[in-house]
Amino acid sequence: MLHEMLRRAALKDLDADDEIRPSGELRQSKGESGMAADESRNGDRERDREIGRYRQAAISTLEQLEWIVGYLHKIRKPELARAVDRNRKQIIEKIR
Numbered sequence: 001m002l003h004e005m006l007r008r009a010a011l012k013d014l015d016a017d018d019e020i021r022p023s024g025e026l027r028q029s030k031g032e033s034g035m036a037a038d039e040s041r042n043g044d045r046e047r048d049r050e051i052g053r054y055r056q057a058a059i060s061t062l063e064q065l066e067w068i069v070g071y072l073h074k075i076r077k078p079e080l081a082r083a084v085d086r087n088r089k090q091i092i093e094k095i096r
Helices: 002-010 034-074 078-095
Strands: none
Touching (some): 034 078
């Protein structure tokens, strides 16, 4: 569920002609030709990889926060667990 929310947030700025490959890589439609198109595609690939790294980092961080909330409940720190959970939920809302 969390991964799907992040994916949707990352895809908000896509154009109708853009293509998302099964690997998750984004291919934007460009009307360029020659070397400029190759450079643009290389830049797009690099940007796509960077977006993927940030997306994975965000997912990992939110999963860690979720684990921390459960741990805090187990060690009988419910007030702290609620505060961390509220913050985690606010982060999720902001990235939607």
